[in-house]
Amino acid sequence: MPERIDLTADAYAQLVKAPLGKVDLWGKHREQGPLHAYLDRNRFKYKSLSSWAYNIAMGCNHACRFCYVPSQTTKKYPDELKLYGVTDADAEWGEYVLLRRWDEKKFRNSVKRAMEVKAEELNPDGNRAVILCSTTDPYQTVVAAGDAPRQTVLNTLRQTLVRRALEMILDESDLNVRILTRSPLAKQDFDLYKRFGHRLVFGMSLPTLNDDLRKRYEPKAPGVQKRLDTLKQAKDMGLHVYIAMAPTSPECQEDDLRATLTKIKEFKPITIFHEPINLRAENFARIAKHAADLKVNFNKRPLLKENWAAYALWQLQAVEGIANELSMGEQLHLWPDKTLGKRNVWNHAMRTVTLPTTDLAYHAHVEWLAMWWNRISEWPQAPKAK
Numbered sequence: 001m002p003e004r005i006d007l008t009a010d011a012y013a014q015l016v017k018a019p020l021g022k023v024d025l026w027g028k029h030r031e032q033g034p035l036h037a038y039l040d041r042n043r044f045k046y047k048s049l050s051s052w053a054y055n056i057a058m059g060c061n062h063a064c065r066f067c068y069v070p071s072q073t074t075k076k077y078p079d080e081l082k083l084y085g086v087t088d089a090d091a092e093w094g095e096y097v098l099l100r101r102w103d104e105k106k107f108r109n110s111v112k113r114a115m116e117v118k119a120e121e122l123n124p125d126g127n128r129a130v131i132l133c134s135t136t137d138p139y140q141t142v143v144a145a146g147d148a149p150r151q152t153v154l155n156t157l158r159q160t161l162v163r164r165a166l167e168m169i170l171d172e173s174d175l176n177v178r179i180l181t182r183s184p185l186a187k188q189d190f191d192l193y194k195r196f197g198h199r200l201v202f203g204m205s206l207p208t209l210n211d212d213l214r215k216r217y218e219p220k221a222p223g224v225q226k227r228l229d230t231l232k233q234a235k236d237m238g239l240h241v242y243i244a245m246a247p248t249s250p251e252c253q254e255d256d257l258r259a260t261l262t263k264i265k266e267f268k269p270i271t272i273f274h275e276p277i278n279l280r281a282e283n284f285a286r287i288a289k290h291a292a293d294l295k296v297n298f299n300k301r302p303l304l305k306e307n308w309a310a311y312a313l314w315q316l317q318a319v320e321g322i323a324n325e326l327s328m329g330e331q332l333h334l335w336p337d338k339t340l341g342k343r344n345v346w347n348h349a350m351r352t353v354t355l356p357t358t359d360l361a362y363h364a365h366v367e368w369l370a371m372w373w374n375r376i377s378e379w380p381q382a383p384k385a386k
């Protein structure tokens with residue numbers, strides 16, 4: 001059974017009054033107080049992950065060096081973030097976690113609004129699902145170094161934000177749910193997932209089995225073995241499991257990709273998403289700096305702008321080939337970045353590996369991209385009525 005959630009009004013009120021910090025409540029600086037968490041239509045393109053997103057925080061403690069979120073979300077709020085001590089939302093990614101407020105009435109209203117959206121107005125690849133989460137990890141441990149009371153309140157709130165939202169989606173709607181996490185803390189809610197039946201799919205990010213690589217790219221996220229154990233437990237409980245083998249770093253050569261896919265096969269996932277690292281804002285700088293801090297050899301060449309497309313295409317196609325060899329092609333769902341459709345980008349990548357750049361070859365490439373961009377990910381079927 002999950003631990004009891006007990007966030008007292010008093011503890012919460014004290015946190016609201018406390019000075020602003022990098023680990024805090026988002027929107028606390030406003031006269032109206034912290035911002036609440038709600039379902040929002042998602043902005044994904046070519047991902048087939050969900051129709052709505054439910055995000056519990058601004059920032060993420062897992063600190064993945066490649067993370068695209070700051071370039072798309074938190075960088076939009078530089079002035080507000082400064083109030084919390086964040087001077088560079090991208091460079092300081094992983095150092096700040098600002099949780100949203102839990103407001104049952106407001107959350108319920110957002111569920112009702114979602115229910116009213118007609119099927120034809122939704123993105124056809126979203127499976128009418130809510131993703132937890134798209135811009136943070138729903139099951140992270142919030143760390144407030146040197147401030148144990150603050151840490152306790154925030155972790156209790158984190159748990160409430162996820163568990164109560166799931167309970168309400170389950171009991172008060174017919175929406176589907178997609179969980180995406182890197183953390184074994186998800187086990188806290190497996191009992192609840194089970195009650196969703198075919199309406200919930202549980203997924204973990206597993207780009208590699210190499211824990212040294214994990215430390216290099218996802219320094220504060222739980223290790224590989226913990227993720228494998230969590231997936232096994234999910235499978236043993238009969239949950240519908242998928243895997244995001246994403247993003248695979250340039251160090252993941254054929255052996256590594258094959259080992260990861262072979263392991264993934266054991267979990268019989270309904271879908272295996274894959275993408276290489278895409279270049280966004282300053283993520284290359286973050287990756288390079290962390291490698292330097294760790295004093296590891298970092299071959300930056302594949303992630304330089306002029307070489308990126310060749311690395312990305314090679315990995316996508318390598319994963320496709322290995323998945324087919326392992327009879328996992330039907331479950332594979334590649335996420336090629338939209339820039340790979342640009343003729344000049346593709347031409348450059350082909351020349352790098354001395355392949356032809358004819359119109360015919362380009363059209364075949366565009367068709368291949370379109371196949372992945374238009375793919376709709378799997379969703380479990382409702383059991384047949386007896």
Ligand code: SF4
Nearest residue numbers: 060062063064067136
């Ligand atoms: S867990 Fe997800 S949101 Fe958090 S840092 Fe990693 S990639 Fe970004």
